Amino acid sequence: MSSDKTDLKKGSWSAEEDQKLISYIEKYGIWNWSQMPRFAGLARNGKSCRLRWMNYLKPDVKRGNFSKEEEEIILHSHSVLGNRWSAIASKLPGRTDNDVKNYWHTHLKKRAIKHKPASETTEQNDMTDPSPTFKADNTEEILESANDHTNYVSGSWFPFEAHIPSSSYTITNYKDHHDLGFTSEYHDAGSPGTIDDLQLFWDQLCPVENLEIANSHMDVSSDPFSQDSYNDPMYNIFNDDYNTDILPHQ
DNA sequence: AAATTAATCAACCGCGACTGT
DNA sequence: AACAGTCGCGGTTGATTAATT
Structure with missing residues (x-):
């Protein structure tokens, strides 16, 4: 069949x-x-x-060679985080976990092994062992810091991205991102006080009067695309009529 | 110039975490 | 509580390209 x-x-x-996928996402966003x-x-x-x-x-994916600075970040991050490629990549705007992983294996692994103290060279940190090699007593602190993207994602437009990694979901409106100059991934933030940040963000993104962001959006359990959320203002932000009628660029 | 080897990186796979029902 | 669906991550593979013999 x-x-x-x-x-x-x-x-x-x-x-x-490629064109089909791009066109579809530009028009309808990422929903499922x-x-x-x-x-x-x-x-x-x-x-x-x-x-x-x-x-x-994805429009913000960076192509081309890694810079010296990026190399250093990868080397340092890997020494702290191990093979947590996604966490490492989050420190390098525009680079994907796959990119970082490939670059590590093709360029940096040998160098890292070479510079390791003899006592450590027999230990892992290679692709056969995915566990990070934490040595410090403040492991939790390090991990926490690694998850706080706001500290190092330069150019990140979203003030609370990744604060709630386990309960995040993504809404994407790529239709206008070229004109606005940033991507539009929205991670639900359950942390207190962020509603103002979200309102500010949307004010900047869509300077439209009377556009209200319901507090319910800050509820982790509220999924703007769920069956019963079609009256939800956040849903309306992303549907096509909204884009057509209100946003300036097509 | 042709054959072989090495390097690169896009893509696949399996698994675990999370969420909704 | 159990199950199914979805997503994201890390390990691995394989096709292509570059370098070497």
């Missing part, structure tokens, strides 16, 4: 597939990776689409 999973395409992406390919006309599974978008097509 044509809808069989075995019919799903694998391997390299064509320019046409596993369902999206069907609507976007792509014979791919959601995982493949997500990976392609995150690692290659």
